[in-house]
Amino acid sequence: MQEYLGTYYFIYYLLIATFSVLITLLAIPSILHVARTRHLYDDVGHFRKQHDHGIPRLGGVAIFVSFTITLLLFSILDKTIPISYILAASIVLFIMGIKDDLSGVNPSTKFLIQLVVATLLVTLGNIRFTSMYGILGYHDIPYITSAVLSVLFIILIINAFNLIDGIDGLAATTCIIVNGTFAALFMYIKHYELAAVALAIVGAVFGFLRYNLTPAKIFMGDAGSLLIGLISAILAVRFIELNRFKAGVTPEVISAPALTFAILIGPIFDTLRVFILRIATGKSPFMADRNHIHHRILNLGYTHLQTVLMLATVNIGLIFIAYFFSELGNFTLMLIIFGISMFFNWMITFALRNRQREKLSLRNLFI
Numbered sequence: 001m002q003e004y005l006g007t008y009y010f011i012y013y014l015l016i017a018t019f020s021v022l023i024t025l026l027a028i029p030s031i032l033h034v035a036r037t038r039h040l041y042d043d044v045g046h047f048r049k050q051h052d053h054g055i056p057r058l059g060g061v062a063i064f065v066s067f068t069i070t071l072l073l074f075s076i077l078d079k080t081i082p083i084s085y086i087l088a089a090s091i092v093l094f095i096m097g098i099k100d101d102l103s104g105v106n107p108s109t110k111f112l113i114q115l116v117v118a119t120l121l122v123t124l125g126n127i128r129f130t131s132m133y134g135i136l137g138y139h140d141i142p143y144i145t146s147a148v149l150s151v152l153f154i155i156l157i158i159n160a161f162n163l164i165d166g167i168d169g170l171a172a173t174t175c176i177i178v179n180g181t182f183a184a185l186f187m188y189i190k191h192y193e194l195a196a197v198a199l200a201i202v203g204a205v206f207g208f209l210r211y212n213l214t215p216a217k218i219f220m221g222d223a224g225s226l227l228i229g230l231i232s233a234i235l236a237v238r239f240i241e242l243n244r245f246k247a248g249v250t251p252e253v254i255s256a257p258a259l260t261f262a263i264l265i266g267p268i269f270d271t272l273r274v275f276i277l278r279i280a281t282g283k284s285p286f287m288a289d290r291n292h293i294h295h296r297i298l299n300l301g302y303t304h305l306q307t308v309l310m311l312a313t314v315n316i317g318l319i320f321i322a323y324f325f326s327e328l329g330n331f332t333l334m335l336i337i338f339g340i341s342m343f344f345n346w347m348i349t350f351a352l353r354n355r356q357r358e359k360l361s362l363r364n365l366f367i
Helices: 002-038 059-074 083-102 107-123 143-164 170-188 192-212 221-242 256-263 265-280 293-299 304-324 330-357
Strands: none
Touching: 002 059, 002 170, 002 192, 059 083, 059 192, 059 221, 083 107, 083 221, 107 143, 107 221, 143 170, 143 221, 143 265, 170 192, 170 221, 170 256, 170 304, 192 221, 221 256, 256 265, 256 304, 256 330, 265 293, 265 304, 265 330, 293 304, 293 330, 304 330
């Protein structure tokens, strides 16, 4: 019986991945044709843009269509994952994202819609943290605190993926690493419906990556980055909740919050870093600039592909550290992961100072 179930789920997951990849691959050529015909290109004159020619930013349409159709066809109805609320939230964010890609959306409007979507998922879908999982000595928390923390976390991850979508292939590669890891972990703990959701977004983005690696033929735009941020946030919350300690029950994955932190460290660290720096210099945290980690690595002379591979390698390395040293506990592991991220950023700063001053010096580590 066990062997039969194993074969069944292998075929099931293979179908999900294959179907979602194929839909994206089939959709993008048509989207490219429409975008070129209607002149729906990216704003090449903007100071943050890395390209000198117009590129369509409607890849999110293909990702959304592929993810939605795949999920509707292959999802398993289960109380651990409210598919109806996930699809409703995805549709709302997609509509806002596509409008932003085509004509722009006011930042306050974007935040308000994200707040509504996150609140919908937390209150109606019950996708929320119910504990602090022993971090700083705290465990169970009241419902209001739980709801507020969960809403803020979902909004953070949505915007974090939106902000790292600054160079060819980075957001897509990060999404594949993040949700591919979640898919493997959900399979391991036998939550097949959640693994299906993760694989659906991985397949959709993998098909898109074929057209987004340097030189990019299409961008995912806000319609894509907001969607992958939303799904990543939902899966992160559910993974942590399913592996919390309960009376007399040891979870299958130890230190799940720290492991989730490692999985999402790329978007989280970069977002918190730029927000803190902007606030410290008296600027709005939402004011765009070229101070993201990927921009800084490009300034060292690396290509888009090299930058993506470098950041992906660091991300995967931190995931392995969190997984194999899980017995250290959440708080200690989170400090280690954050410390390594800070050190990596410090090394980039050191390299940039050496390059700017045309002199290799230990003094550049500090000044």
